[in-house]
Amino acid sequence: MEISGSAFNSGISAIQSGQRRVDQAAADIASNALTQPQQPTPTPPANQVNPAPSLAEQTRPDLAESLVALREGQNAAQAGAKVVKTADEILGTLIDTTA
Template identity: 40%
Template sequence: MQISAFTAGLNTFQSAVQRTERAAADIAQAALPHSSSTRDSADLATSMVQLDIGTLQAQAGAKLLQTADDVLGTLLDTHA
């Protein structure tokens, strides 16, 4: 099975979106009035970190897609 750079970039980006959505939902849940325990504060910190990781992961996926597109363009220019 061959995995292209486009597939890897797309999978990375989709994974980042899912991670970010989960983290955002957890943060929103922690903001509700009933959540005031210490455990919720720790969960909130973890969710904030996951949100940052998701952002970086999305940027990496986008960069991978851009690089794959540039390489494909170069290959097409070279063979044309």
């Protein structure tokens, strides 16, 4: 029975971890969508250096990275659910065999 409990715990842990990742990615995407779109900065003449990005641009999460993290979280949660389902099926088979 210890193996089954361990599998359940691992599956639940993966589901929770995936959910946290999805929540964080969704918050990042929402914060990215809520910020005002930046106006394109005109290209400075060749003899000038590009100005440093503003603080808002530096701290705003990249949309592509957030979407990848969202998909990773989804996959982690689905994998955890499959682990829990498989552990449940194995435990059911063991109970049927011993009963």
